[in-house]
Amino acid sequence: MRVQHLLFLALFTVLAACSGKKVVEENLSERELYEQAQTDLNKNNFSSAIRKLQALESRYPFGRYAEQSQLELMYAHYKNRDYEAVNATADRFIRLHPQHENADYAYYxxxxxxxxxDRGILARFLPLDMTQRDPGATRDSYNEFARLIQRYPNSQYAPDARQRMIYARNLLADYEVHAARYYIKRKAYVAALNRGRYIVENFQGTPAVPDGLAIMVQSYRILGLDELADDSLATLQANYPEHASLTKRGKKRSKKLAREDNFNPNYKEPASRSWLNKASFGLLGKDNRLELPPARTQADREIQRQLKDAEESLPREIRRAK
Structure with missing residues:
Protein backbone atom coordinates (compact mmCIF):
# COMPACT_ATOMS: atom_id res chain seq x y z
CA MET A 1 0.00 0.00 0.00
CA ARG A 2 2.86 2.38 0.78
CA VAL A 3 4.34 1.86 -2.69
CA GLN A 4 0.99 2.65 -4.26
CA HIS A 5 0.77 5.87 -2.25
CA LEU A 6 4.23 6.90 -3.37
CA LEU A 7 3.38 6.22 -6.99
CA PHE A 8 0.17 8.22 -6.67
CA LEU A 9 2.02 11.16 -5.12
CA ALA A 10 4.67 11.06 -7.83
CA LEU A 11 2.03 10.99 -10.56
CA PHE A 12 0.11 13.83 -8.90
CA THR A 13 3.28 15.92 -8.66
CA VAL A 14 4.09 15.41 -12.33
CA LEU A 15 0.55 16.28 -13.39
CA ALA A 16 0.54 19.36 -11.22
CA ALA A 17 3.84 20.49 -12.68
CA CYS A 18 2.57 19.97 -16.20
CA SER A 19 -0.67 21.80 -15.51
CA GLY A 20 1.28 24.73 -14.17
CA LYS A 21 3.03 25.10 -17.50
CA LYS A 22 -0.27 25.23 -19.37
CA VAL A 23 -1.28 28.62 -17.98
CA VAL A 24 -1.11 31.42 -20.55
CA GLU A 25 -0.25 34.79 -19.05
CA GLU A 26 -3.30 36.99 -18.81
CA ASN A 27 -1.51 40.30 -19.36
CA LEU A 28 -0.25 39.45 -22.84
CA SER A 29 -1.45 41.70 -25.63
CA GLU A 30 -3.02 40.40 -28.83
CA ARG A 31 0.20 40.91 -30.75
CA GLU A 32 2.33 39.23 -28.07
CA LEU A 33 0.04 36.20 -27.98
CA TYR A 34 0.16 35.86 -31.75
CA GLU A 35 3.95 36.23 -31.92
CA GLN A 36 4.48 33.69 -29.15
CA ALA A 37 2.15 31.26 -30.92
CA GLN A 38 4.16 31.75 -34.13
CA THR A 39 7.37 31.01 -32.23
CA ASP A 40 5.87 27.80 -30.85
CA LEU A 41 4.73 26.74 -34.33
CA ASN A 42 8.19 27.35 -35.76
CA LYS A 43 9.67 25.19 -32.97
CA ASN A 44 7.07 22.43 -33.55
CA ASN A 45 5.74 23.00 -30.04
CA PHE A 46 2.17 22.52 -31.16
CA SER A 47 0.54 21.98 -27.76
CA SER A 48 1.81 25.33 -26.53
CA ALA A 49 0.84 27.00 -29.80
CA ILE A 50 -2.70 25.62 -29.47
CA ARG A 51 -3.10 27.03 -25.98
CA LYS A 52 -1.95 30.48 -27.08
CA LEU A 53 -4.04 30.51 -30.24
CA GLN A 54 -7.10 29.47 -28.25
CA ALA A 55 -6.36 32.20 -25.71
CA LEU A 56 -5.98 34.71 -28.54
CA GLU A 57 -9.30 33.66 -30.05
CA SER A 58 -11.18 33.86 -26.74
CA ARG A 59 -9.62 37.11 -25.48
CA TYR A 60 -9.67 39.01 -28.76
CA PRO A 61 -12.52 37.49 -30.84
CA PHE A 62 -12.75 40.57 -33.07
CA GLY A 63 -9.06 41.47 -33.14
CA ARG A 64 -6.83 41.80 -36.16
CA TYR A 65 -5.41 38.28 -35.71
CA ALA A 66 -8.73 36.50 -34.97
CA GLU A 67 -9.29 34.97 -38.41
CA GLN A 68 -5.64 34.10 -38.97
CA SER A 69 -5.41 32.48 -35.55
CA GLN A 70 -8.32 30.17 -36.43
CA LEU A 71 -6.58 29.07 -39.63
CA GLU A 72 -3.34 28.39 -37.80
CA LEU A 73 -5.22 26.61 -35.04
CA MET A 74 -6.41 24.07 -37.64
CA TYR A 75 -2.82 23.45 -38.64
CA ALA A 76 -1.62 23.15 -35.03
CA HIS A 77 -4.38 20.64 -34.20
CA TYR A 78 -3.53 18.67 -37.35
CA LYS A 79 0.17 18.48 -36.47
CA ASN A 80 -0.85 17.49 -32.94
CA ARG A 81 -2.92 14.62 -34.45
CA ASP A 82 -6.15 15.92 -32.91
CA TYR A 83 -8.31 15.44 -35.98
CA GLU A 84 -11.64 15.98 -34.23
CA ALA A 85 -10.41 19.41 -33.16
CA VAL A 86 -9.36 20.13 -36.75
CA ASN A 87 -12.90 19.43 -37.94
CA ALA A 88 -14.48 21.51 -35.18
CA THR A 89 -12.20 24.48 -35.90
CA ALA A 90 -12.69 24.22 -39.65
CA ASP A 91 -16.48 23.98 -39.30
CA ARG A 92 -16.55 27.05 -37.08
CA PHE A 93 -14.38 29.01 -39.50
CA ILE A 94 -16.57 28.10 -42.49
CA ARG A 95 -19.70 28.99 -40.56
CA LEU A 96 -18.34 32.39 -39.45
CA HIS A 97 -16.42 33.29 -42.62
CA PRO A 98 -18.05 31.51 -45.60
CA GLN A 99 -16.71 34.07 -48.10
CA HIS A 100 -13.20 34.32 -46.67
CA GLU A 101 -10.36 34.16 -49.18
CA ASN A 102 -8.86 31.23 -47.26
CA ALA A 103 -12.08 29.28 -46.81
CA ASP A 104 -10.73 26.68 -49.24
CA TYR A 105 -8.01 25.90 -46.69
CA ALA A 106 -10.68 25.04 -44.10
CA TYR A 107 -12.34 22.63 -46.54
CA TYR A 108 -8.95 21.12 -47.36
CA ASP A 118 -7.40 6.03 -40.55
CA ARG A 119 -3.63 6.33 -40.91
CA GLY A 120 -2.55 6.56 -37.29
CA ILE A 121 0.79 5.64 -35.79
CA LEU A 122 0.03 1.90 -35.74
CA ALA A 123 -0.93 1.89 -39.41
CA ARG A 124 2.31 3.64 -40.30
CA PHE A 125 4.65 1.24 -38.53
CA LEU A 126 2.83 -2.07 -38.13
CA PRO A 127 1.70 -4.45 -40.89
CA LEU A 128 -1.99 -3.49 -40.71
CA ASP A 129 -4.18 -4.04 -43.76
CA MET A 130 -6.08 -0.79 -44.31
CA THR A 131 -8.64 -2.53 -46.53
CA GLN A 132 -9.87 -4.58 -43.55
CA ARG A 133 -10.77 -1.54 -41.46
CA ASP A 134 -13.98 0.49 -41.38
CA PRO A 135 -13.82 2.72 -44.48
CA GLY A 136 -15.96 5.46 -42.94
CA ALA A 137 -13.15 7.96 -42.51
CA THR A 138 -11.81 7.19 -46.00
CA ARG A 139 -15.24 7.80 -47.49
CA ASP A 140 -15.53 11.04 -45.50
CA SER A 141 -12.17 12.26 -46.80
CA TYR A 142 -13.19 11.51 -50.39
CA ASN A 143 -16.42 13.47 -49.96
CA GLU A 144 -14.67 16.40 -48.27
CA PHE A 145 -12.05 16.68 -51.01
CA ALA A 146 -14.78 16.43 -53.65
CA ARG A 147 -16.63 19.27 -51.92
CA LEU A 148 -13.45 21.37 -51.94
CA ILE A 149 -12.91 20.84 -55.67
CA GLN A 150 -16.56 21.51 -56.46
CA ARG A 151 -16.50 24.86 -54.71
CA TYR A 152 -12.91 25.89 -55.41
CA PRO A 153 -11.74 24.15 -58.60
CA ASN A 154 -8.84 26.59 -58.97
CA SER A 155 -7.68 26.34 -55.36
CA GLN A 156 -4.00 25.74 -54.73
CA TYR A 157 -5.06 22.70 -52.69
CA ALA A 158 -7.12 21.16 -55.51
CA PRO A 159 -4.28 19.16 -57.17
CA ASP A 160 -3.32 17.49 -53.89
CA ALA A 161 -6.98 16.86 -53.10
CA ARG A 162 -7.44 15.08 -56.45
CA GLN A 163 -4.47 12.81 -55.77
CA ARG A 164 -5.81 11.92 -52.34
CA MET A 165 -9.23 11.25 -53.84
CA ILE A 166 -7.67 8.71 -56.19
CA TYR A 167 -5.93 7.04 -53.25
CA ALA A 168 -9.15 7.03 -51.18
CA ARG A 169 -11.17 5.64 -54.08
CA ASN A 170 -8.67 2.82 -54.57
CA LEU A 171 -8.84 2.05 -50.85
CA LEU A 172 -12.63 1.95 -50.88
CA ALA A 173 -12.54 -0.43 -53.85
CA ASP A 174 -10.04 -2.68 -52.06
CA TYR A 175 -12.34 -2.75 -49.04
CA GLU A 176 -15.12 -4.09 -51.27
CA VAL A 177 -12.75 -6.81 -52.50
CA HIS A 178 -11.94 -7.80 -48.93
CA ALA A 179 -15.64 -7.93 -48.06
CA ALA A 180 -16.39 -10.08 -51.12
CA ARG A 181 -13.65 -12.57 -50.22
CA TYR A 182 -15.02 -12.76 -46.70
CA TYR A 183 -18.44 -13.65 -48.11
CA ILE A 184 -16.88 -16.40 -50.24
CA LYS A 185 -15.23 -17.88 -47.15
CA ARG A 186 -18.59 -17.80 -45.40
CA LYS A 187 -20.19 -19.43 -48.49
CA ALA A 188 -22.42 -16.41 -49.05
CA TYR A 189 -21.84 -16.54 -52.79
CA VAL A 190 -24.69 -14.27 -53.88
CA ALA A 191 -23.44 -11.54 -51.54
CA ALA A 192 -19.91 -12.01 -52.87
CA LEU A 193 -21.19 -11.82 -56.45
CA ASN A 194 -23.01 -8.56 -55.71
CA ARG A 195 -19.85 -7.08 -54.20
CA GLY A 196 -17.81 -8.10 -57.23
CA ARG A 197 -20.36 -6.60 -59.61
CA TYR A 198 -20.48 -3.41 -57.50
CA ILE A 199 -16.70 -3.02 -57.84
CA VAL A 200 -16.81 -3.42 -61.62
CA GLU A 201 -19.73 -1.03 -62.04
CA ASN A 202 -18.71 1.71 -59.58
CA PHE A 203 -14.91 1.66 -59.33
CA GLN A 204 -13.79 1.63 -62.95
CA GLY A 205 -10.15 2.68 -63.27
CA THR A 206 -9.07 1.30 -59.89
CA PRO A 207 -6.71 -1.68 -59.46
CA ALA A 208 -9.57 -3.56 -57.78
CA VAL A 209 -11.60 -4.01 -60.98
CA PRO A 210 -9.82 -7.23 -62.10
CA ASP A 211 -10.27 -8.62 -58.58
CA GLY A 212 -13.97 -7.82 -58.86
CA LEU A 213 -14.15 -9.71 -62.14
CA ALA A 214 -12.30 -12.68 -60.62
CA ILE A 215 -14.77 -12.73 -57.74
CA MET A 216 -17.65 -12.70 -60.22
CA VAL A 217 -16.14 -15.63 -62.14
CA GLN A 218 -15.65 -17.67 -58.97
CA SER A 219 -19.13 -16.89 -57.61
CA TYR A 220 -20.88 -17.62 -60.90
CA ARG A 221 -19.13 -20.99 -61.18
CA ILE A 222 -20.05 -22.01 -57.65
CA LEU A 223 -23.66 -21.00 -58.29
CA GLY A 224 -23.67 -23.06 -61.49
CA LEU A 225 -24.10 -20.09 -63.84
CA ASP A 226 -21.43 -21.23 -66.28
CA GLU A 227 -22.37 -18.96 -69.16
CA LEU A 228 -22.17 -15.84 -67.00
CA ALA A 229 -18.91 -17.12 -65.52
CA ASP A 230 -17.46 -17.54 -69.03
CA ASP A 231 -18.50 -14.02 -70.00
CA SER A 232 -16.86 -12.54 -66.89
CA LEU A 233 -13.73 -14.61 -67.44
CA ALA A 234 -13.53 -13.51 -71.08
CA THR A 235 -13.71 -9.88 -69.93
CA LEU A 236 -10.98 -10.52 -67.37
CA GLN A 237 -8.73 -12.23 -69.93
CA ALA A 238 -9.24 -9.54 -72.56
CA ASN A 239 -8.62 -6.54 -70.30
CA TYR A 240 -6.32 -7.88 -67.57
CA PRO A 241 -4.37 -10.82 -69.05
CA GLU A 242 -1.63 -10.52 -66.40
CA HIS A 243 -3.95 -10.83 -63.42
CA ALA A 244 -2.80 -13.27 -60.74
CA SER A 245 -5.94 -15.42 -61.10
CA LEU A 246 -5.09 -16.32 -64.71
CA THR A 247 -2.73 -19.21 -65.34
CA LYS A 248 -1.00 -20.29 -68.57
CA ARG A 249 -2.68 -23.67 -68.93
CA GLY A 250 -5.25 -24.92 -71.39
CA LYS A 251 -4.24 -23.04 -74.53
CA LYS A 252 -4.57 -26.11 -76.82
CA ARG A 253 -7.92 -27.28 -75.50
CA SER A 254 -11.43 -26.24 -76.41
CA LYS A 255 -12.45 -22.67 -75.71
CA LYS A 256 -14.60 -23.56 -72.70
CA LEU A 257 -12.11 -25.98 -71.17
CA ALA A 258 -9.30 -23.53 -71.77
CA ARG A 259 -11.17 -20.87 -69.82
CA GLU A 260 -11.87 -23.27 -66.97
CA ASP A 261 -8.24 -24.34 -66.77
CA ASN A 262 -7.01 -20.77 -67.14
CA PHE A 263 -8.64 -19.52 -63.94
CA ASN A 264 -7.27 -20.03 -60.43
CA PRO A 265 -9.76 -18.89 -57.75
CA ASN A 266 -7.17 -19.35 -54.99
CA TYR A 267 -4.69 -16.79 -56.29
CA LYS A 268 -2.67 -14.65 -53.90
CA GLU A 269 -2.05 -10.94 -54.22
CA PRO A 270 1.60 -9.79 -54.32
CA ALA A 271 2.87 -8.52 -51.00
CA SER A 272 2.54 -4.76 -50.53
CA ARG A 273 5.40 -4.59 -48.02
CA SER A 274 8.89 -6.03 -48.21
CA TRP A 275 10.15 -8.26 -45.41
CA LEU A 276 12.68 -5.57 -44.50
CA ASN A 277 9.90 -3.02 -44.11
CA LYS A 278 7.97 -5.32 -41.77
CA ALA A 279 11.04 -6.29 -39.74
CA SER A 280 12.05 -2.65 -39.23
CA PHE A 281 8.49 -1.53 -38.34
CA GLY A 282 8.25 0.66 -41.42
CA LEU A 283 11.62 2.37 -41.09
CA LEU A 284 13.40 0.53 -43.93
CA GLY A 285 12.50 -1.24 -47.14
CA LYS A 286 9.61 -0.66 -49.52
CA ASP A 287 6.03 0.03 -48.49
CA ASN A 288 3.45 0.40 -51.26
CA ARG A 289 0.48 0.88 -48.92
CA LEU A 290 1.13 4.38 -47.70
CA GLU A 291 2.39 6.06 -50.84
CA LEU A 292 -0.08 8.20 -52.76
CA PRO A 293 -0.15 6.46 -56.13
CA PRO A 294 0.40 8.55 -59.26
CA ALA A 295 -2.73 9.62 -61.09
CA ARG A 296 -3.98 6.88 -63.40
CA THR A 297 -5.34 8.24 -66.65
CA GLN A 298 -8.53 6.20 -66.61
CA ALA A 299 -9.20 6.84 -62.92
CA ASP A 300 -8.48 10.53 -63.32
CA ARG A 301 -10.97 10.78 -66.19
CA GLU A 302 -13.60 9.05 -64.06
CA ILE A 303 -13.06 11.43 -61.16
CA GLN A 304 -13.16 14.44 -63.46
CA ARG A 305 -16.48 13.23 -64.87
CA GLN A 306 -17.92 12.78 -61.37
CA LEU A 307 -16.74 16.21 -60.30
CA LYS A 308 -18.17 17.82 -63.42
CA ASP A 309 -21.55 16.16 -62.87
CA ALA A 310 -21.56 17.23 -59.22
CA GLU A 311 -20.63 20.80 -60.10
CA GLU A 312 -23.33 21.08 -62.77
CA SER A 313 -25.91 19.94 -60.22
CA LEU A 314 -25.16 22.91 -57.95
CA PRO A 315 -27.51 25.93 -58.06
CA ARG A 316 -26.33 28.67 -60.39
CA GLU A 317 -25.91 31.24 -57.62
CA ILE A 318 -23.24 29.24 -55.80
CA ARG A 319 -21.26 28.08 -58.82
CA ARG A 320 -17.83 29.62 -59.10
CA ALA A 321 -17.47 32.06 -61.98
CA LYS A 322 -15.09 30.75 -64.60
Missing part, protein backbone atom coordinates in the same frame (compact mmCIF):
# COMPACT_ATOMS: atom_id res chain seq x y z
CA UNK A 109 -8.11 20.59 -43.69
CA UNK A 110 -11.43 18.84 -43.13
CA UNK A 111 -10.57 16.39 -45.89
CA UNK A 112 -7.01 16.01 -44.68
CA UNK A 113 -8.04 15.27 -41.10
CA UNK A 114 -10.44 12.56 -42.29
CA UNK A 115 -7.73 11.20 -44.61
CA UNK A 116 -5.24 10.87 -41.76
CA UNK A 117 -7.75 9.59 -39.24
Missing amino acids: MRGLSAFEQ
Whole structure:
Protein backbone atom coordinates (compact mmCIF):
# COMPACT_ATOMS: atom_id res chain seq x y z
CA MET A 1 0.00 0.00 0.00
CA ARG A 2 2.86 2.38 0.78
CA VAL A 3 4.34 1.86 -2.69
CA GLN A 4 0.99 2.65 -4.26
CA HIS A 5 0.77 5.87 -2.25
CA LEU A 6 4.23 6.90 -3.37
CA LEU A 7 3.38 6.22 -6.99
CA PHE A 8 0.17 8.22 -6.67
CA LEU A 9 2.02 11.16 -5.12
CA ALA A 10 4.67 11.06 -7.83
CA LEU A 11 2.03 10.99 -10.56
CA PHE A 12 0.11 13.83 -8.90
CA THR A 13 3.28 15.92 -8.66
CA VAL A 14 4.09 15.41 -12.33
CA LEU A 15 0.55 16.28 -13.39
CA ALA A 16 0.54 19.36 -11.22
CA ALA A 17 3.84 20.49 -12.68
CA CYS A 18 2.57 19.97 -16.20
CA SER A 19 -0.67 21.80 -15.51
CA GLY A 20 1.28 24.73 -14.17
CA LYS A 21 3.03 25.10 -17.50
CA LYS A 22 -0.27 25.23 -19.37
CA VAL A 23 -1.28 28.62 -17.98
CA VAL A 24 -1.11 31.42 -20.55
CA GLU A 25 -0.25 34.79 -19.05
CA GLU A 26 -3.30 36.99 -18.81
CA ASN A 27 -1.51 40.30 -19.36
CA LEU A 28 -0.25 39.45 -22.84
CA SER A 29 -1.45 41.70 -25.63
CA GLU A 30 -3.02 40.40 -28.83
CA ARG A 31 0.20 40.91 -30.75
CA GLU A 32 2.33 39.23 -28.07
CA LEU A 33 0.04 36.20 -27.98
CA TYR A 34 0.16 35.86 -31.75
CA GLU A 35 3.95 36.23 -31.92
CA GLN A 36 4.48 33.69 -29.15
CA ALA A 37 2.15 31.26 -30.92
CA GLN A 38 4.16 31.75 -34.13
CA THR A 39 7.37 31.01 -32.23
CA ASP A 40 5.87 27.80 -30.85
CA LEU A 41 4.73 26.74 -34.33
CA ASN A 42 8.19 27.35 -35.76
CA LYS A 43 9.67 25.19 -32.97
CA ASN A 44 7.07 22.43 -33.55
CA ASN A 45 5.74 23.00 -30.04
CA PHE A 46 2.17 22.52 -31.16
CA SER A 47 0.54 21.98 -27.76
CA SER A 48 1.81 25.33 -26.53
CA ALA A 49 0.84 27.00 -29.80
CA ILE A 50 -2.70 25.62 -29.47
CA ARG A 51 -3.10 27.03 -25.98
CA LYS A 52 -1.95 30.48 -27.08
CA LEU A 53 -4.04 30.51 -30.24
CA GLN A 54 -7.10 29.47 -28.25
CA ALA A 55 -6.36 32.20 -25.71
CA LEU A 56 -5.98 34.71 -28.54
CA GLU A 57 -9.30 33.66 -30.05
CA SER A 58 -11.18 33.86 -26.74
CA ARG A 59 -9.62 37.11 -25.48
CA TYR A 60 -9.67 39.01 -28.76
CA PRO A 61 -12.52 37.49 -30.84
CA PHE A 62 -12.75 40.57 -33.07
CA GLY A 63 -9.06 41.47 -33.14
CA ARG A 64 -6.83 41.80 -36.16
CA TYR A 65 -5.41 38.28 -35.71
CA ALA A 66 -8.73 36.50 -34.97
CA GLU A 67 -9.29 34.97 -38.41
CA GLN A 68 -5.64 34.10 -38.97
CA SER A 69 -5.41 32.48 -35.55
CA GLN A 70 -8.32 30.17 -36.43
CA LEU A 71 -6.58 29.07 -39.63
CA GLU A 72 -3.34 28.39 -37.80
CA LEU A 73 -5.22 26.61 -35.04
CA MET A 74 -6.41 24.07 -37.64
CA TYR A 75 -2.82 23.45 -38.64
CA ALA A 76 -1.62 23.15 -35.03
CA HIS A 77 -4.38 20.64 -34.20
CA TYR A 78 -3.53 18.67 -37.35
CA LYS A 79 0.17 18.48 -36.47
CA ASN A 80 -0.85 17.49 -32.94
CA ARG A 81 -2.92 14.62 -34.45
CA ASP A 82 -6.15 15.92 -32.91
CA TYR A 83 -8.31 15.44 -35.98
CA GLU A 84 -11.64 15.98 -34.23
CA ALA A 85 -10.41 19.41 -33.16
CA VAL A 86 -9.36 20.13 -36.75
CA ASN A 87 -12.90 19.43 -37.94
CA ALA A 88 -14.48 21.51 -35.18
CA THR A 89 -12.20 24.48 -35.90
CA ALA A 90 -12.69 24.22 -39.65
CA ASP A 91 -16.48 23.98 -39.30
CA ARG A 92 -16.55 27.05 -37.08
CA PHE A 93 -14.38 29.01 -39.50
CA ILE A 94 -16.57 28.10 -42.49
CA ARG A 95 -19.70 28.99 -40.56
CA LEU A 96 -18.34 32.39 -39.45
CA HIS A 97 -16.42 33.29 -42.62
CA PRO A 98 -18.05 31.51 -45.60
CA GLN A 99 -16.71 34.07 -48.10
CA HIS A 100 -13.20 34.32 -46.67
CA GLU A 101 -10.36 34.16 -49.18
CA ASN A 102 -8.86 31.23 -47.26
CA ALA A 103 -12.08 29.28 -46.81
CA ASP A 104 -10.73 26.68 -49.24
CA TYR A 105 -8.01 25.90 -46.69
CA ALA A 106 -10.68 25.04 -44.10
CA TYR A 107 -12.34 22.63 -46.54
CA TYR A 108 -8.95 21.12 -47.36
CA MET A 109 -8.11 20.59 -43.69
CA ARG A 110 -11.43 18.84 -43.13
CA GLY A 111 -10.57 16.39 -45.89
CA LEU A 112 -7.01 16.01 -44.68
CA SER A 113 -8.04 15.27 -41.10
CA ALA A 114 -10.44 12.56 -42.29
CA PHE A 115 -7.73 11.20 -44.61
CA GLU A 116 -5.24 10.87 -41.76
CA GLN A 117 -7.75 9.59 -39.24
CA ASP A 118 -7.40 6.03 -40.55
CA ARG A 119 -3.63 6.33 -40.91
CA GLY A 120 -2.55 6.56 -37.29
CA ILE A 121 0.79 5.64 -35.79
CA LEU A 122 0.03 1.90 -35.74
CA ALA A 123 -0.93 1.89 -39.41
CA ARG A 124 2.31 3.64 -40.30
CA PHE A 125 4.65 1.24 -38.53
CA LEU A 126 2.83 -2.07 -38.13
CA PRO A 127 1.70 -4.45 -40.89
CA LEU A 128 -1.99 -3.49 -40.71
CA ASP A 129 -4.18 -4.04 -43.76
CA MET A 130 -6.08 -0.79 -44.31
CA THR A 131 -8.64 -2.53 -46.53
CA GLN A 132 -9.87 -4.58 -43.55
CA ARG A 133 -10.77 -1.54 -41.46
CA ASP A 134 -13.98 0.49 -41.38
CA PRO A 135 -13.82 2.72 -44.48
CA GLY A 136 -15.96 5.46 -42.94
CA ALA A 137 -13.15 7.96 -42.51
CA THR A 138 -11.81 7.19 -46.00
CA ARG A 139 -15.24 7.80 -47.49
CA ASP A 140 -15.53 11.04 -45.50
CA SER A 141 -12.17 12.26 -46.80
CA TYR A 142 -13.19 11.51 -50.39
CA ASN A 143 -16.42 13.47 -49.96
CA GLU A 144 -14.67 16.40 -48.27
CA PHE A 145 -12.05 16.68 -51.01
CA ALA A 146 -14.78 16.43 -53.65
CA ARG A 147 -16.63 19.27 -51.92
CA LEU A 148 -13.45 21.37 -51.94
CA ILE A 149 -12.91 20.84 -55.67
CA GLN A 150 -16.56 21.51 -56.46
CA ARG A 151 -16.50 24.86 -54.71
CA TYR A 152 -12.91 25.89 -55.41
CA PRO A 153 -11.74 24.15 -58.60
CA ASN A 154 -8.84 26.59 -58.97
CA SER A 155 -7.68 26.34 -55.36
CA GLN A 156 -4.00 25.74 -54.73
CA TYR A 157 -5.06 22.70 -52.69
CA ALA A 158 -7.12 21.16 -55.51
CA PRO A 159 -4.28 19.16 -57.17
CA ASP A 160 -3.32 17.49 -53.89
CA ALA A 161 -6.98 16.86 -53.10
CA ARG A 162 -7.44 15.08 -56.45
CA GLN A 163 -4.47 12.81 -55.77
CA ARG A 164 -5.81 11.92 -52.34
CA MET A 165 -9.23 11.25 -53.84
CA ILE A 166 -7.67 8.71 -56.19
CA TYR A 167 -5.93 7.04 -53.25
CA ALA A 168 -9.15 7.03 -51.18
CA ARG A 169 -11.17 5.64 -54.08
CA ASN A 170 -8.67 2.82 -54.57
CA LEU A 171 -8.84 2.05 -50.85
CA LEU A 172 -12.63 1.95 -50.88
CA ALA A 173 -12.54 -0.43 -53.85
CA ASP A 174 -10.04 -2.68 -52.06
CA TYR A 175 -12.34 -2.75 -49.04
CA GLU A 176 -15.12 -4.09 -51.27
CA VAL A 177 -12.75 -6.81 -52.50
CA HIS A 178 -11.94 -7.80 -48.93
CA ALA A 179 -15.64 -7.93 -48.06
CA ALA A 180 -16.39 -10.08 -51.12
CA ARG A 181 -13.65 -12.57 -50.22
CA TYR A 182 -15.02 -12.76 -46.70
CA TYR A 183 -18.44 -13.65 -48.11
CA ILE A 184 -16.88 -16.40 -50.24
CA LYS A 185 -15.23 -17.88 -47.15
CA ARG A 186 -18.59 -17.80 -45.40
CA LYS A 187 -20.19 -19.43 -48.49
CA ALA A 188 -22.42 -16.41 -49.05
CA TYR A 189 -21.84 -16.54 -52.79
CA VAL A 190 -24.69 -14.27 -53.88
CA ALA A 191 -23.44 -11.54 -51.54
CA ALA A 192 -19.91 -12.01 -52.87
CA LEU A 193 -21.19 -11.82 -56.45
CA ASN A 194 -23.01 -8.56 -55.71
CA ARG A 195 -19.85 -7.08 -54.20
CA GLY A 196 -17.81 -8.10 -57.23
CA ARG A 197 -20.36 -6.60 -59.61
CA TYR A 198 -20.48 -3.41 -57.50
CA ILE A 199 -16.70 -3.02 -57.84
CA VAL A 200 -16.81 -3.42 -61.62
CA GLU A 201 -19.73 -1.03 -62.04
CA ASN A 202 -18.71 1.71 -59.58
CA PHE A 203 -14.91 1.66 -59.33
CA GLN A 204 -13.79 1.63 -62.95
CA GLY A 205 -10.15 2.68 -63.27
CA THR A 206 -9.07 1.30 -59.89
CA PRO A 207 -6.71 -1.68 -59.46
CA ALA A 208 -9.57 -3.56 -57.78
CA VAL A 209 -11.60 -4.01 -60.98
CA PRO A 210 -9.82 -7.23 -62.10
CA ASP A 211 -10.27 -8.62 -58.58
CA GLY A 212 -13.97 -7.82 -58.86
CA LEU A 213 -14.15 -9.71 -62.14
CA ALA A 214 -12.30 -12.68 -60.62
CA ILE A 215 -14.77 -12.73 -57.74
CA MET A 216 -17.65 -12.70 -60.22
CA VAL A 217 -16.14 -15.63 -62.14
CA GLN A 218 -15.65 -17.67 -58.97
CA SER A 219 -19.13 -16.89 -57.61
CA TYR A 220 -20.88 -17.62 -60.90
CA ARG A 221 -19.13 -20.99 -61.18
CA ILE A 222 -20.05 -22.01 -57.65
CA LEU A 223 -23.66 -21.00 -58.29
CA GLY A 224 -23.67 -23.06 -61.49
CA LEU A 225 -24.10 -20.09 -63.84
CA ASP A 226 -21.43 -21.23 -66.28
CA GLU A 227 -22.37 -18.96 -69.16
CA LEU A 228 -22.17 -15.84 -67.00
CA ALA A 229 -18.91 -17.12 -65.52
CA ASP A 230 -17.46 -17.54 -69.03
CA ASP A 231 -18.50 -14.02 -70.00
CA SER A 232 -16.86 -12.54 -66.89
CA LEU A 233 -13.73 -14.61 -67.44
CA ALA A 234 -13.53 -13.51 -71.08
CA THR A 235 -13.71 -9.88 -69.93
CA LEU A 236 -10.98 -10.52 -67.37
CA GLN A 237 -8.73 -12.23 -69.93
CA ALA A 238 -9.24 -9.54 -72.56
CA ASN A 239 -8.62 -6.54 -70.30
CA TYR A 240 -6.32 -7.88 -67.57
CA PRO A 241 -4.37 -10.82 -69.05
CA GLU A 242 -1.63 -10.52 -66.40
CA HIS A 243 -3.95 -10.83 -63.42
CA ALA A 244 -2.80 -13.27 -60.74
CA SER A 245 -5.94 -15.42 -61.10
CA LEU A 246 -5.09 -16.32 -64.71
CA THR A 247 -2.73 -19.21 -65.34
CA LYS A 248 -1.00 -20.29 -68.57
CA ARG A 249 -2.68 -23.67 -68.93
CA GLY A 250 -5.25 -24.92 -71.39
CA LYS A 251 -4.24 -23.04 -74.53
CA LYS A 252 -4.57 -26.11 -76.82
CA ARG A 253 -7.92 -27.28 -75.50
CA SER A 254 -11.43 -26.24 -76.41
CA LYS A 255 -12.45 -22.67 -75.71
CA LYS A 256 -14.60 -23.56 -72.70
CA LEU A 257 -12.11 -25.98 -71.17
CA ALA A 258 -9.30 -23.53 -71.77
CA ARG A 259 -11.17 -20.87 -69.82
CA GLU A 260 -11.87 -23.27 -66.97
CA ASP A 261 -8.24 -24.34 -66.77
CA ASN A 262 -7.01 -20.77 -67.14
CA PHE A 263 -8.64 -19.52 -63.94
CA ASN A 264 -7.27 -20.03 -60.43
CA PRO A 265 -9.76 -18.89 -57.75
CA ASN A 266 -7.17 -19.35 -54.99
CA TYR A 267 -4.69 -16.79 -56.29
CA LYS A 268 -2.67 -14.65 -53.90
CA GLU A 269 -2.05 -10.94 -54.22
CA PRO A 270 1.60 -9.79 -54.32
CA ALA A 271 2.87 -8.52 -51.00
CA SER A 272 2.54 -4.76 -50.53
CA ARG A 273 5.40 -4.59 -48.02
CA SER A 274 8.89 -6.03 -48.21
CA TRP A 275 10.15 -8.26 -45.41
CA LEU A 276 12.68 -5.57 -44.50
CA ASN A 277 9.90 -3.02 -44.11
CA LYS A 278 7.97 -5.32 -41.77
CA ALA A 279 11.04 -6.29 -39.74
CA SER A 280 12.05 -2.65 -39.23
CA PHE A 281 8.49 -1.53 -38.34
CA GLY A 282 8.25 0.66 -41.42
CA LEU A 283 11.62 2.37 -41.09
CA LEU A 284 13.40 0.53 -43.93
CA GLY A 285 12.50 -1.24 -47.14
CA LYS A 286 9.61 -0.66 -49.52
CA ASP A 287 6.03 0.03 -48.49
CA ASN A 288 3.45 0.40 -51.26
CA ARG A 289 0.48 0.88 -48.92
CA LEU A 290 1.13 4.38 -47.70
CA GLU A 291 2.39 6.06 -50.84
CA LEU A 292 -0.08 8.20 -52.76
CA PRO A 293 -0.15 6.46 -56.13
CA PRO A 294 0.40 8.55 -59.26
CA ALA A 295 -2.73 9.62 -61.09
CA ARG A 296 -3.98 6.88 -63.40
CA THR A 297 -5.34 8.24 -66.65
CA GLN A 298 -8.53 6.20 -66.61
CA ALA A 299 -9.20 6.84 -62.92
CA ASP A 300 -8.48 10.53 -63.32
CA ARG A 301 -10.97 10.78 -66.19
CA GLU A 302 -13.60 9.05 -64.06
CA ILE A 303 -13.06 11.43 -61.16
CA GLN A 304 -13.16 14.44 -63.46
CA ARG A 305 -16.48 13.23 -64.87
CA GLN A 306 -17.92 12.78 -61.37
CA LEU A 307 -16.74 16.21 -60.30
CA LYS A 308 -18.17 17.82 -63.42
CA ASP A 309 -21.55 16.16 -62.87
CA ALA A 310 -21.56 17.23 -59.22
CA GLU A 311 -20.63 20.80 -60.10
CA GLU A 312 -23.33 21.08 -62.77
CA SER A 313 -25.91 19.94 -60.22
CA LEU A 314 -25.16 22.91 -57.95
CA PRO A 315 -27.51 25.93 -58.06
CA ARG A 316 -26.33 28.67 -60.39
CA GLU A 317 -25.91 31.24 -57.62
CA ILE A 318 -23.24 29.24 -55.80
CA ARG A 319 -21.26 28.08 -58.82
CA ARG A 320 -17.83 29.62 -59.10
CA ALA A 321 -17.47 32.06 -61.98
CA LYS A 322 -15.09 30.75 -64.60
